[in-house]
Amino acid sequence: MVTKGVDLFGYSVVLKRKQAVLTHSIIILFLLTVGTSYMECGDERMDRKLVTSIILLVIVGSAVAYFLVFSNVFSESEIACPKDGSPYVLTPIGSRSENFNWRCLQCDYCWRKTYPEDVYQRWRKAFLEPAFVRDYTLLYLGKVLQLGISDTLLRNWAGGKETPTGLVGCEVYVYWAEDILVTIKYPVVLPENTIYEIKVEVQGATLWEGSLYRRQFITSIPAPPVGAEFRAVYDYYGGVGLFEKGIHIIATSMDPSDFATVNDYWRLLKENETLKASTEDFISIIISRGDYPTGGYTIQVKSFSWLETYPTTFLFAINFTDPGEGVIVTEAFTNPLVLVPIGNLSPGKYVVEVHICRFILAYDAGKPVYTPVQTPVVEVWKESFEILEDNGSNLVPSSQP
Ligand SMILES: [Zn+2]
Numbered sequence: 001m002v003t004k005g006v007d008l009f010g011y012s013v014v015l016k017r018k019q020a021v022l023t024h025s026i027i028i029l030f031l032l033t034v035g036t037s038y039m040e041c042g043d044e045r046m047d048r049k050l051v052t053s054i055i056l057l058v059i060v061g062s063a064v065a066y067f068l069v070f071s072n073v074f075s076e077s078e079i080a081c082p083k084d085g086s087p088y089v090l091t092p093i094g095s096r097s098e099n100f101n102w103r104c105l106q107c108d109y110c111w112r113k114t115y116p117e118d119v120y121q122r123w124r125k126a127f128l129e130p131a132f133v134r135d136y137t138l139l140y141l142g143k144v145l146q147l148g149i150s151d152t153l154l155r156n157w158a159g160g161k162e163t164p165t166g167l168v169g170c171e172v173y174v175y176w177a178e179d180i181l182v183t184i185k186y187p188v189v190l191p192e193n194t195i196y197e198i199k200v201e202v203q204g205a206t207l208w209e210g211s212l213y214r215r216q217f218i219t220s221i222p223a224p225p226v227g228a229e230f231r232a233v234y235d236y237y238g239g240v241g242l243f244e245k246g247i248h249i250i251a252t253s254m255d256p257s258d259f260a261t262v263n264d265y266w267r268l269l270k271e272n273e274t275l276k277a278s279t280e281d282f283i284s285i286i287i288s289r290g291d292y293p294t295g296g297y298t299i300q301v302k303s304f305s306w307l308e309t310y311p312t313t314f315l316f317a318i319n320f321t322d323p324g325e326g327v328i329v330t331e332a333f334t335n336p337l338v339l340v341p342i343g344n345l346s347p348g349k350y351v352v353e354v355h356i357c358r359f360i361l362a363y364d365a366g367k368p369v370y371t372p373v374q375t376p377v378v379e380v381w382k383e384s385f386e387i388l389e390d391n392g393s394n395l396v397p398s399s400q401p
Helices: 006-041 048-076 117-125 130-143 265-271
Strands: 101-104 110-112 158-162 170-177 180-187 195-202 205-213 216-219 233-235 246-252 276-278 282-288 298-307 312-323 337-343 348-364 367-372 379-388
Touching (some): 130 180, 130 205, 205 298, 246 379, 282 298, 298 337
Parallel strands (some): 276 379, 312 348
Antiparallel strands (some): 180 195, 195 205, 246 282, 282 337, 298 312, 348 379
């Protein structure tokens, strides 16, 4: 079991280990020198055996102490920079070099190693202390994204845990040092499901906004790269009897949010559902809750990020709200759904991942109260699709094995 803060602790211990080794070497060398000079002088009939015993004791003692102190710590923080022991290391998750190419964000040392799967998974799923997330993020922004942030680990940070208003089951930390302000938010869930939402501001302006999920930094892009702003078309009636609960990939010849949602609009979109489209197609994502016998069931996109790895991932955080007891609802079938237009995509594989938070709506003296539904495991929906090169034929690309 990985405990909180082990990574941070592991770092300081590695430094101490180097110092300890050095100190012990000096002591042993000193004793050897003193011992030998005594024997050479033959002064006071120095007992040869005594000196040898002292030296042996020091060596054995050092080894035992060394083993006792460090063996426990290292079994828990096994992935660290081999050069300076820094825990601020990264591997390109989602690429072929995952758990093979490693980079230390502290000293820039790069190494190649495939760690055992259990060790690697433990590293990815570990809970990260907010202060660690702050430094990890700033090092990432400075070293990987080259955003001009330096001296991360030398700063004098102030701040800490904030008491959020109106946020249930969510932790908020705010840190500042000189002109940098870092805000970290995360829901109280299992460590492996924690998505840390991070905002970095410099001199009052947002420098970077994104999240950290299982050791992967995700830059939030409010608008897909096609240049369009993030748009979401919500509907509750048009999809009844058409869209099952889940993720639907739609490929049309033009942006579907451009034409009015008339008569057969949703039926037309349903007919264009596919998992294999071409570069010529305009891709949209529909997330549906499926049919409900009444109104009162809502869907809301909380965040949307575009994750540039292989395969490219569209990450949604979505809120589902159900009517609580006594809440008056419309007596008609509904299909709560959201359509998100993406645009034309380049050839390759894509993944859509939807993280769901559920709430129950009730009214307290006329005021809406949203109670989160606590689940031991975060509900995640997944779908993948493929975009093929449109070269006027249906030939399989020759690069495919
Ligand atoms: Zn390093």
